[in-house]
Amino acid sequence: MAEEPxxxxxxxxxTAADGEGPTEVSPETATPEPPSSAAVSPGTEEPAGDTKKxxxxxxxxxxxxxxxxxxxxxxxxxxxxxxxxxxxxxxLKLVASEQLFIYVNQSFAPSPDQEVGTLYECFGSDGKLVLxxxxxxxxx
Amino acid sequence: MTDDKDVLRDVWFGRIPTCFTLYxxxxxxxxxxxxxxxxxxxxxxxxxxxxxxxxxxxxxxEADALKHKSQVxxxxxxxxxxxxxxxxxxxxxxxxxxxxxxxxRVKQDRFDQFWAINRKLMEYPxxxxxxRYIPFRIYQTTTERxxxxxxxxxxxxxxxxxxxGDLLKEVCPSALAPExxxxxxxxxxxxxEPMLETPLQWLSEHLSYPDNFLHISIIPQPTD
Numbered sequence: 001m002a003e004e005p006x007x008x009x010x011x012x013x014x015t016a017a018d019g020e021g022p023t024e025v026s027p028e029t030a031t032p033e034p035p036s037s038a039a040v041s042p043g044t045e046e047p048a049g050d051t052k053k054x055x056x057x058x059x060x061x062x063x064x065x066x067x068x069x070x071x072x073x074x075x076x077x078x079x080x081x082x083x084x085x086x087x088x089x090x091x092l093k094l095v096a097s098e099q100l101f102i103y104v105n106q107s108f109a110p111s112p113d114q115e116v117g118t119l120y121e122c123f124g125s126d127g128k129l130v131l132x133x134x135x136x137x138x139x140x
Numbered sequence: 141m142t143d144d145k146d147v148l149r150d151v152w153f154g155r156i157p158t159c160f161t162l163y164x165x166x167x168x169x170x171x172x173x174x175x176x177x178x179x180x181x182x183x184x185x186x187x188x189x190x191x192x193x194x195x196x197x198x199x200x201x202e203a204d205a206l207k208h209k210s211q212v213x214x215x216x217x218x219x220x221x222x223x224x225x226x227x228x229x230x231x232x233x234x235x236x237x238x239x240x241x242x243x244x245r246v247k248q249d250r251f252d253q254f255w256a257i258n259r260k261l262m263e264y265p266x267x268x269x270x271x272r273y274i275p276f277r278i279y280q281t282t283t284e285r286x287x288x289x290x291x292x293x294x295x296x297x298x299x300x301x302x303x304x305g306d307l308l309k310e311v312c313p314s315a316l317a318p319e320x321x322x323x324x325x326x327x328x329x330x331x332x333e334p335m336l337e338t339p340l341q342w343l344s345e346h347l348s349y350p351d352n353f354l355h356i357s358i359i360p361q362p363t364d
Contacts, residue, residue, distance in 0.1 A: 104202070104205070105205055107205055107213075108202045108210075109194070110198065110202065111184070111195060111198065112184060113286065114286075115285075115286065118287075118289045118290075121289070121290050121291065122206065122273075122291055137194075
C-alpha cells in the first residue's frame with residue numbers, strides 16, 4: 001500500500017508528484033501513488049484530529065458524461081468542490097471552457113467554495129460521499 | 141493644437157463627457173481583459189443574475205435536504221421555485237412620492253410572494269417536533285475554516301427542544317463563555333444577539349435567511 005503523502009490545505013491540483021489531486025488509497029484503484037516528500041507542507045499549521053483524515057468520495061457519471069475509470073477517491077476534507085471539479089475535468093481530459101456540474105444527493109449543486117469534508121459530514125452515508133457529475137445541469 | 145493623448149487623458153478622467161457607440165462588428169463575445177486583479181481566492185465570480193439564482197436555489201435545496209430529506213422542495217413545481225427567487229429580488233424604484241407608495245405596496249407583494257412558498261419549507265410533519273436537521277452555518281473570525289456546518293437535530297432524544305446554546309456547546313464550544321468567566325463573544329444572527337435559550341427549531345423557522353439557513357456569526361465582544 002502506498003504511503004499517504006501529507007497534503008496542504010490549499011487545493012492547487014498538484015500537491016502530489018504526478019500532478020493528480022486526490023490520492024488513491026482504496027484498494028480498488030489502479031495506480032498507487034508513490035511516496036512523495038515534495039507533497040509535505042511543513043509551513044501550514046494543521047489542527048490535529050479528524051481534519052487531517054481523508055474522506056471517501058464515490059463519483060458517478062450522469063447522462064452521457066464520460067465515466068471515470070477510477071470512481072472511488074480518498075480526498076482531504078478541506079478540498080473544495082471547485083478543486084474537485086478541476087481535478088475531474090483534468091482526469092477526463094475536458095477542455096477548460098467545458099462546464100462540469102457536481103450534485104449531492106442527486107438534488108443540489110454545492111457552492112464551488114464548499115469543502116468536501118462538510119458535505120461528507122452532512123450528506124455522507126456508509127462511510128462515503130456520493131457525488132454525481134455532469135457536463136450539463138442535471139438537477140437544476 | 142491639443143495632442144490626441146491629452147484629449148484621451150481628459151476623456152479617461154471624465155473631464156469631457158463622451159458617448160461611446162460600438163459598431164456591430166466591433167462587439168465581440170470575448171470577455172474584457174481585467175486590468176485589476178480579481179481576488180480569485182476570496183470571491184466567487186457572479187457572471188449573471190441566472191448564476192445567482194442557481195446558487196440561491198442550490199442553497200434552498202441543500203437546506204431542504206437537511207430539513208425534509210428534500211421531500212418538500214422536490215414536491216414543488218418549477219414555478220414555485222421561480223416564485224421564491226422572484227419574491228426575493230429587489231424592486232427598482234425611483235423616489236417620487238407616488239412611486240414610494242407603489243414601491244411599498246410592491247415590496248409587500250414581494251414579501252407575500254416569497255413567503256407563500258417559503259412557509260411550506262418551514263412546515264414539518266405533525267408527529268415530529270421539528271425538522272430532521274437544522275440548516276446552519278457558523279462563521280468565526282478566529283479560524284481559517286470557511287464555516288462550521290454539521291448535522292444537528294432540533295429535538296433531543298427525550299423530546300426537549302435544543303436551544304441555540306446547545307448547538308454552540310456541541311459544535312463550537314469556544315464561542316461560549318466559560319462557566320464563571322467573562323463573555324468573550326457575541327453570537328449574532330441578522331446583526332442581533334438572540335438569547336442562547338431560544339429553541340433552535342424556532343430560530344430556524346423564523347430567523348433563517350431567505351436561503352433557509354441560519355447564518356450565525358461569532359464576533360469578539362466589543363470593548364467600548
